[in-house]
Amino acid sequence: MVERSRKDILETLTEGLSKLEYRGYDSTGVAVDGDTDGTSLIIKNPGKVSQLKEKINNTLNFDEYNPEYINHVGIAHTRWATHGEPSVSNAHPQRSDINGEFVVVHNGIITNYRELKTLLLNKGFKFESDTDTECIAKLFKLFYDTNLENGIEIDFNALTKEVLSELDGAYGLLCRSSHYPGEVICTRKGSPLLIGVKSEKNLKVDFVDVEFVDDSSDDQITLNDTKLNNPHKQKADEEKVFFAPITNNNPNLRYSQSRAFLSEDGIPIPIEFFISSDASSVVKHTKKVLFLEDNDVAHIYDGELHIHRFKPREDGDKITRPIQTLELELAQIMKGDYNHFMQKEIFEQPESTLNTMRGRLDFQNKSVKLGGLTNWLPTIKRARRLLMIACGTSYHSCLAVRQMFEELSEIPVSIELASDFLDRKAPVFRDDVCIFVSQSGETADSMQALKFCLERGALTIGIVNTVGSSISRSTHCGVHINAGPEIGVASTKAYTSQYIALAMLALSLSDDSLSSLGKRQEIISNLQKIPEQIKQILQLEPQIKSICKKLQGEQSLLLLGRGYQYACALEGALKIKEISYMHSEGILAGELKHGVLALVDENLPIIALGTRDSLFPKVVSSIEQVIARKGKPIVICNKDDEYWLSKKADNPSIELIEVPGTSDCLQGLLNIIPLQLMSYWLAVNQGFDVDFPRNLAKSVTVE
Ligand code: UD1
Ligand code: F6R
Secondary structure (H helix, E strand, C coil), X not given: CCCEEHHHHHHHHHHHHHCCHHHCCCEEXXXXXXXXXXXEEEXXXXXXXXHHHHHHHHHCCCCCCCCEECCCCCEEEEECCCCCCCCCCCCCCEECCCCCCEEEEEEEEECCHHHHHHHHHXXXXXXXXXXXXXXXXXXXHHHHHHHHHCCCCCCHHHHHHHHHCCCCXXXXXXXXXXXXXXXXXXXXXXXXXXXXXXXXXXXXXXXXXXXXXXXXXXXXXXXXXXXXXXXXXXXXXXXXXXXXXXXXXXXXXXXXXXXXXXXXXXXXXXXXXXXXXXXXXXXXXXXXXXXXXXXXXXXXXXXXXXXXXXXXXXXXXXCEEEEEECCCCHHHHHXXXXXXXXXXXXXXXXXXXXXXXXXXXXXXXXXXXXXXXXXXXXXXXXXXXXXXXECHHHHHHHHHHHHHHHHHHCCCEEEEEHHHHHHHCCCCCCCEEEEEEECCCCCHHHHHHHHHHHHCCCEEEEEECCCCCHHHHHCCEEEECCCCCCCCCCCCHHHHHHXXXXXXXXXXXXXCCCCCHHXXXXXXXXXXXXXXXXXXXXXXXXXXXHHHHHHCCCCEEEEEECHHHHHHHHHHHHHHHHHHCCEEEEEEHHHHHHCHHHHCCCCCCEEEECCCCCCHHHHHHHHXXXXXXXXXXXXXXXXXXXXXXXXXXXXXXXXXXXXXXXXXXXXXXXXXXXXXXXXXXXXXXXXXXXXXXXXXXXXXXXX
């Protein structure tokens, strides 16, 4: 409840968006009050925030018309495409209908959006975008209208809970509505959201009470109840009061006025709320912020913030949300608790790997569904051979899964570096299936190779992080790895997500094979454990840091692996040379005796991948050869592995980095984590700019 002009409001919103630019995005949008009551003014644009600002200034003539508001809700969004290409219609905010009765911005993924969309289409809704988010806006309208038909003027918060009960997946979402002027809802599950609180006077207390309601889900309208099929309607007609109104009189409610929003002398104070998924867009206005928890529904109206719970109260639920003072500078906030994006991205892997699997792997029924490939699977299964084509880290993820493809699909697989493939003008045939793996989706070599394969009539599949990128658009079909934007030049979380996406593709190709059933089930069960296992490995950071201290000053490093672990040795070596500028080489352990052994002495640092699989005896024998030449290997081995523990007892100069065990074909997902951390600390210890290594760019768009 503070006086602001439309221009001020839009400037605040776009400026907030520009603070989020560092996270990567492809389109932008804002929604504010329209010129006539009950409408929303929505302006959206693919491209940069600066282009959105231009569009706003071109669309609205502030010199002629710039209304003032004392209570106003504006929402804005930068979108990183997951559902549909970057375009005006796919940008957020998304609306319920042409008047924008309900307008929504959303981070996250609604995994049951296809089912919701089908239901909403059946109920007559017309969709304007390919986004999952549009379903949310339309659900708000559907439930609002249904309640109204039943004679219920539902409160915004109660309406939100009805909508949330239909959503699967992850969300941080805001909704404004012409039916609730000056009110906003924000809620989260699995996606961050915080509220900045700005007032001239000091707040009375530095927390907000959570308002719990007992579970009233029996009375809630659900999708099956609405319009076409509403068993509740009759009940509502009889009882008239259907929803317990949220008032002080409701005995089910532990109601408490938001004490925080009174001044110290107890009088309500003018206040502004800034809601964001990221503190960086809020700190300019206020350092006082409140972090929402999963299933919180924050409802702001009349200058007050109320926090409700979507779930019934459970033991241990906190009854307040503290309003904290951020002490951090902007750059620090953008990186969270991390010093570099690379470190942040390494530590994001428990979530990014989960996001790759979300909605695609059914752990209970042990099945895989890659929406983007469903129609193409029969053709892919008939392929004469699979060609995997990529560069750098993305090439390594192809190498890491090759054996899994050969074992499960029984289709011959060849792996190609895009530049070499082009140099050779390698033969490609119509019955080949060519898989292009790329984080950015813009790598020139991979793109050229894709054109080459398209010209020869092969079926092309993309495994890409960036939706709307050239490779994603030019391939026949594909899988978005959904790792989220990767900013550090050294690829980390994209690697583990590519690995998982490819593993899911291998599983899909063998879903009708009885002989591989047992192996498939084992892999799916083990994939479920990966995020948690990565979390455990990340806790080894202090040990890895101290190993890196000891390695300081070394000029060269060898990494040994074989079988499934060869790719890991190559990828670890690439990470190390790329950011710490130290010469490092990944060696196939079986090749050691064919030349490389000549390098080995007591001085050359060696990292050996010694986790258990069928090749373990051979790996051990290679490492023994190193030890026999006084080498002091650092061994990545399974936790509590008796062989390595006893080896270390005999020879204390051996370092062990112990990681959990999993399927042989997934072990590389875990073994790479210590190597990513090691490359990071080797570089940081030397004071190098980890996020922007010399001579390298994030997207290599030149050949
Ligand atoms: C979709 C959502 C995803 C969500 C999932 C849950 C999109 C863009 N993605 O994923 O966020 O988790 O539903 O149900 O809607 N494609 C290519 N080339 C590529 C990559 C993809 O042609 O390199 C195509 C696919 O064939 C598909 C579309 O792009 O037609 C979307 O791909 P993807 O995001 O992987 O689809 P879903 O797994 O269905
Ligand atoms: C290494 C790295 C590069 C990329 C390569 C391909 O950390 O990031 O090796 O993997 O340039 O890029 P994308 O995957 O975008 O095609």
